[in-house]
Amino acid sequence: MAGWSDLDRYLDDQAAGELSSAGLVVVSSAGVLHEHHCGDALRYSTPSTAQPDADPGPAVLLPADRRVPVRGSTLFDLASNTKMWATNLALMELVGRGALDLDRPVCTFAGWQRFGEPGRRGVTVADLLRHEAGLIADPRYFDPRAAGPLYCSGTPLDPVPRERIIATICRTPSARPPHQGYCYSDLDYMILGLLVEQICGQRLDHVLEDGLYRRLGLVSTVFNPLDKGFDPDRIAATEPEGNTRGGSVDLGPAPDGSPAPMRRYTLRGQVHDEKAWYCMGGVSGHAGLFTDTGDLAVLLRLGLGEGRLDGKQYIAPEVWRRFARPQGRTAGERAESSHGLGWRVAPSAGDPYPPFGSSPAPGSIGHTGWTGTLTVVDRQWDLALGLLTGARHRLGTDVGRDRPVDYSRIVDAVYRAAL
Template structure:
C-alpha cells in the first residue's frame, strides 16, 4: 500500500509557513470602540455526514466492523474519535469498560460509553507534560537548549557517578530521549531500585537527580519514563505549581475540558466512570510483589507503578485520564497552530520545533513520536503522511495527528483488562494485546482507507 504523496521536510516547512492568524484563526476587531483584536481559532463541530470532509460513510463502517468483531472474540473495549478539517467525523464506543472483578466475570458487563474515562498511560507525556512545556517555551519561560541545571540546580554529577553527563545535560536531550537514563528504574520496587526505593512523591523527585546514567547524554536514543518524570518536575519548578494543578487550570480549564484529570477519583469521579485495566492490581496475575502492591481490579486509578506508588498519581510520564471528546479538542489545538476558540496555549513556531525530527532518530521529535520511517507503520499505518506525529500508551491508547491532511485520530482501549497469556512465564503479554485493535495500526489504516481520496 502506498503512502500519501508527501515529502517530510517540505511538508513541515510548508505547514510552518501558515501562521495561525492567516490559516487557522480569524482576527475580529471592532473599530468603533478600539478594543484589542481577539484571535478566534476554529472550534470543533460535528460533520453532518462523513462525506462533508471527504470520508466514505460506507468505508467508515468497516472500522466499526473490525473493532466489533474483535469485541465479540473477547477484546475488552475501545473508544474512537476521528476529526478532519475541524469536524468530528466519528465518535464511537465499543465493547465494555469492565468485564471482570479479579478473574471473575461480571454477571452483566459494563458497556463502554463515549464519556468513559481512560488511563492514558504514556499519552500523558504529550497531553500533560508536552503541552505544558510547549506553553512555557512559547511564553519564553523555558529554553529547551538550556541545561537541566538551570531549572534544577541540584541536578549534577557526583564523584561516585560512573558515567558523567548531568552537568551538561540539556532539556532537548531529555525531550529526545537521549538523556542517558535507563527505561524503568522501578523506584516503587526495592528489589530493583535498591537505594533509590521510594513511595513518596517528593523523595522520588529528589531521587531522579541521583539516578545514575547508563550512557553519555546525546550518544544513544533510549525511551525512558525517567525523562518525563524529570520534565514534569521542571514544569513544577518553573510554574511553582504541582503538575496537575498547572495543566488542569492553565490548559484544560480554559478549553472547558472537564474530564481530563490526574487522580480522577479524588476529583469527583467514581470508579464506574472509568475503563478498568489490570485484573489483579499490579501483580501480573499474582506473579509480581512489592510493598503496598494493589491486588484488586484497577478502575479510575493510574495503572503505572511509578506514577501511582512513587509519584502520588501525578507525573509527567503517566497518570492522566481523559475521554475521546476532550482529547479531540487537544488534537484540534495542535492542528490549529496552538489555540482553540479565544484561547491560545502556544504558537505554531513552537509546535514546529517540538515535532521536528531528531538528528539521531527521525521517528522522534521532542517527545512526540513521528512517522519518520517504515519502522513506525505499526502505529501510523501505511497511509499516514511523513509529517504525521503522535504517541502511544501502554494501557492501549494511541494518538495520530496528520497536519498534511488536517486529520486527527484518538483510539483509546482497555486492552489490559484481560488475563495474562502466560503468567507462569512471568509474561507481560495480556490477552487483549493479541488483537488488531490493541495494536492500533489496523484501526488507523481502516480510517485512512475510508478517505475518498485514498
C-alpha cells in the same frame, strides 16, 4: 459510509474479545468526523476493591448484569500519551512564554545539582525530550528487590515527597552516556514533569487542569479522577488484579520489613503505571492522565491547528513546530527519524513508525500508551484520530504482553474511511 461500518465492526469484535473495550474518535480541523464506543468498561473484577493491605482474591468474569458498558463519557488511562497531551503541552506553554529554555542543563535547576555528577552535566531539557539523555527506561523504584538503595514507594494517601524522588533520580545510574542516540525512557518525562512543577510552583495536575485544560473547555481530562469526583462507572478498568500481572508478580517486603505497597485489586480510576502511582502519587509527567473521546477530540484539533483552536491561539505555532520537527544531526537522519521533541513522528524516508503504519503523511505526530492508546495528528490530510482501549483489562499472566493492539490496521482503516 461502508468504511466506517467495517471499522466499527472490527472494533466491536476486538472489544468482545481481548481488548475488552474501545473508544475511537476521528476529527478534522472543523470537528468530529466519526466516533465509536464498544465493549465493557468493567468486565472482570476482584471480589473487593481498594483494600491495599489485603489480598482480595482472584479476579473473575462478571455476570452480564454487573458489567459496565463503555459510553462516550467513559474515561480511559492514557498511559504514555500523558507525555504528549499533558507534559509536552505544559512545556510548550512555558517555552512560548519565555519561562523555559530548552537548552538549559537539568543540573542548573534547584535541587538537581547532583544530577550532573555522573557525567550528565551537559544534559539539557531538550535532551530529555529527544530521549538522548542516556537514562534507564524503566526505573523500578517501587520494587525493593530491583531498586535496592533507590527504593522509593508510597501511595497518594502517603505520598513520596517530591524532594525525595528528585534526590533518588539524581542518584540513579544512567543506562549509557548521554548524546549516544535515542534511548526511550519514562524517567526523562518524570523529570520533565517535575521541572514543570518547579517552574510553575504547582503540581502538574493543577498546572493543566486549572490552566490550559480549563481554557480549552475540557471537563474530563484529569489526573486521579476518583479524587476529582468522577464515578468509577465512568472509568474504564485496566489490570484486573492490580499490578500483579495475573498474580505472577509480588513486590515482597520493603527494606524496613513492612509489606511494600502493592495493589492487588482491580484498577479503576487509578493510573496503572507503577512509577506514577507508587512514586508520584498518581501525577507524573510520564503517565497518569485520563480522558474521554470528547475531550480528546478537542486536543486532537488543537494539534491540527498547531496550538490554535476555533480562532484562539493557545500555544505559539513556532513552538509547536519546534516540538513536532523530526530530530537528527543530518538531513538524512532527520528524514528517517520517527521522533521529535517527545512526539513520535511519521518519517519521510525509510521504514514507517510501526504503530502509525504507512497511511499518515510524513511529519504526522502522535504517541502510543501501554494501556492500549494511540493518537495521530496529520496536518497534511487535516485528519487526526484518538484510540482508547481496555487492552490491559484481561485475565491471565499475559496481561502485560507486548503490543496487544494492532494499531496500524486501525489507522489504515480510518484513512480508508475518511479519505
